[in-house]
Amino acid sequence: MGRGDIKTKKGKIFSKSFGKVRSAKTRKNTAAKAAATAPKG
Template identity: 70%
Template sequence: MGRGDVKTKRGKIFNKSFGKTRPARTRKAAAAAAPKAEKKA
């Protein structure tokens, strides 16, 4: 358990990988979070 364990969230962050424990941001979630620069006239 720890940084070397790829089955844990911390291990996945250390290994720069994604999976069930550490899901990558999906395109749908990234697209919904992006348009925050709207200006009201």
């Protein structure tokens, strides 16, 4: 259990992977944020 273990959070961070344990940021929030910051007009 450590950096080499892909089933753990630490292993996922080391392998630059997103999975069940280490979920990525949701796309829904980033899309809403981009729409809010875009200039209207």
